[in-house]
Amino acid sequence: MKRCWLCRAGLLLLLLSAALWLYWPALYRPAIADSVLPMSPAQIERGAYLARAGNCIACHTQPGAPEYSGGRRIATPFGDVYSSNLTPDVDTGLGAWRAADFYRALHEGRSRDGRLLTPAFPYPNYTRITRADSDALLAYLRTLPPVRRAPRAAELRFPYNTSLALQLWRRLYFRPAEFAADAQRSASWNRGAYLVDGLGHCNACHARRDWLGGVRDSRAYAGGEIAGLDWEALPLTREPPLDDAQAGEWLALLSSGVSQRHAVSGPMAEVVFHSLQYLHREDLAAMIEYLRSLPGEAQTPKPDRINARLLQTLQQRGEQVYGEHCADCHGEQGEGKPSHYPALAGSRLLGSPSPANAIRIVLYGGYPPSTAANPMPYGMPPFRPQLRDEDVAAVLTYVRSAWGNQAGAVLPAQVAKR
Ligand code: HEC
Ligand code: HEC
Ligand code: HEC
Incomplete structure (x- = not known):
């Protein structure tokens, strides 16, 4: 009887400390000072650049709907999340938000009403944004035409849809942080770090993630499959590092x-289209x-582990297909x-151990983004209709092993999956 009482007390203590570990950051939260937004034209212009x-715009605009009015579906391995309305509508957007509310969303991943936000909104990065930049962003967003459009609720699977799961994830992988400049490095290196990490x-x-979708520092730019996308x-x-x-x-x-x-192709073409092409050259060079x-x-x-005869058949057939369908554009x-x-x-894309991107590009084709410097990009036709798996x-x-390329064979079953 006595022992049982002891183990109950022990269990209670354990539960209490687990709850404290989980909720402590929420209980002990320093207040964020509000500020009046002066909204000078210079600040609005800076906000537009920072946006x-x-x-x-990419995540907060649903194709066909007004810019920044939200509702775009973001697929994650745990279910779908929908972006919020960032236009200054009072009921459904940011119209009633104070500068402090906005900074808290970027910095802590919390909505105005205190609700925890899912990390499909990249606040683990945006937490580094300075208060001044956050204010400039909001000043810009307030100049948009207000659009009345209620955000759609997330459709996450159990148990990921519980606040406990989100609390746990945040405890493991997220700490509100501030950008700390490294005095040993140049001003441009620091600017680059602020822009890339933040x-x-x-x-x-570009991170390699673990099974819970978390990232450790050393794997932050090691590359990997993008959650929810077949890219x-x-x-x-790089090792050796990039040369000049x-x-x-x-x-x-x-x-x-x-x-x-x-x-650039696929999701990276979108990043260049909506974002990077507008950045100053010094900022890109700093990044x-x-x-x-x-x-x-x-x-x-890695050496191919497939049967040598099969490899030879694939390569011979591949050379023929290349001559018929690809050499006109990509050269003999x-x-x-x-x-x-x-x-x-x-090609780095072709040489990657995973053939995912190359298969997608050949099946579905693609265009580099249309940019001010390259307004009419040449496209690649989709071959799904003409070529068998x-x-x-x-x-x-063939192309992964010709001309000095050294990536592995691709099997028909890998193509059929897509
Ligand atoms: C990768 C996609 C993505 C990008 C890029 C993105 N957001 Fe979001 N954002 C989301 C999603 C998804 C949500 C909703 C999260 C939720 O409801 O849990 C969200 C929510 C928000 C919220 C909270 C709104 C509310 O009602 O609680 C704010 C504020 C916000 N984003 C601002 C921004 C700003 C400013 C930028 C650019 C600096 C930005 N977002 C870029 C996906 C994104
Ligand atoms: C939405 C996902 C996504 C985001 C965000 C993203 N990238 Fe990419 N990036 C990709 C994909 C997918 C590829 C591979 C396809 C390609 O090469 O175009 C890629 C390729 C690249 C390449 C070519 C790599 C090489 O070895 O040739 C560079 C450089 C690059 N990204 C830089 C960046 C930088 C800098 C940022 C941040 C400003 C960024 N990316 C943000 C998805 C993304
Ligand atoms: C009409 C010209 C054209 C033809 C024909 C063509 N391609 Fe392409 N290819 C392109 C263009 C343009 C791109 C860039 C696409 C993008 O950025 O989305 C590209 C991109 C690629 C890439 C990605 C390379 C990289 O480093 O980013 C691969 C792999 C590729 N093509 C393979 C093929 C193969 C295999 C064939 C034949 C079955 C083929 N292409 C036929 C024009 C062509």
Whole structure:
């Protein structure tokens, strides 16, 4: 009897400390000072630029609906989430929000009524945004025409739809943070870090995540499959580090969507279209300077483990398909046409261990984004209607191993899945 009383007390103590561990950050929350928004034209203009850098428009606009009125579905592995209305409508948007409420949403991931927000809204990045930049963003959003449109509730599966699950996730992976400049580094490196880690939320896609969707620092830009999308975001850190010529290619890629040898595609084309093409060149260069300084992992090609006869059949068939359908644009030797058609020899996208992006591009085609520097991009036709799964697998096996490329074979079953 006595022992049982003891274990009950022990259990109670355990539960109490677990609850304290979970809820402590919420109980002990310093108040955020409100400020009057002066809304000078300079501040509004800066806010508009920051909104570009943060790509707020992409998630907060449903195709066909007014800009920033929300309702866009964001797919996550745990269910669907819908973005909020950021226009200044009083009932359904940010019309009644004070500057402090807005900063708290970005900084702590809490709505005006205290509700915890899901990290599909990238506040684990935006938490680094300074108070001054947060105020400028709100000043800009207040200039938008108000649109009455109630946000749709999230459709997450049990248990992810419970506040306890969100509390737990935040306790494991989220701490409100402030951007701390590194005095050892240049001003541009620090600017780059602020933009990449904060507003640009590049690791929302480019991180390698664990099974709960969390990221540890060392894997922040190591690349990985994007949650909810059949796309892989390539690693942004390299070993050996990016040389000057490659950094120059990136600058062209991020500002215009194409470089001499490459083009951005899929979700990255959207990022360049809505956000990066509008950034000042110094800001893009600063972002690249920061990314270049991070340690990367060397990629070692894995030898193919498929039967040698099958590999040879795929390669031979692939060479034939390439000559018939691809060589006109990508060149006999995979050299491409500068700024029009990307080179396949040495392509990072093609060389990735995962063939996901390459399969998607061949099946569904694609366009680099239309940008001020490259308003009429050349496109790639979809081959799903013309080529069988076997042919797609064969041509990809061929281009992944020709001209010095060293990625593995692609099997018809990998194509059929998509
Ligand atoms: C990757 C997609 C994505 C991007 C980019 C994004 N948001 Fe959001 N945002 C969301 C989603 C989804 C929600 C709703 C979260 C929820 O309800 O739990 C949200 C919610 C919010 C909220 C809370 C609104 C409320 O009613 O509680 C604010 C404020 C906000 N976003 C501002 C911004 C700003 C400012 C930017 C750009 C700097 C931005 N968002 C960029 C997806 C995004
Ligand atoms: C919505 C998801 C998403 C976000 C956010 C995103 N990227 Fe990407 N990025 C991708 C995907 C997918 C690819 C691979 C396809 C391609 O190369 O175009 C990619 C490719 C790239 C490449 C080419 C890599 C190479 O080795 O050639 C660069 C550079 C890049 N991203 C930089 C950035 C930067 C900088 C940011 C932050 C401002 C960013 N990305 C944010 C999805 C994203
Ligand atoms: C009409 C010209 C054209 C033809 C034909 C064509 N492509 Fe492309 N390809 C492009 C363009 C343009 C892009 C850039 C697309 C983008 O950015 O979304 C591209 C992109 C690619 C990429 C991504 C390369 C990278 O580094 O980003 C691969 C892989 C690819 N094509 C393979 C093929 C294969 C295999 C075939 C034949 C089955 C083929 N292409 C036929 C024009 C073409």
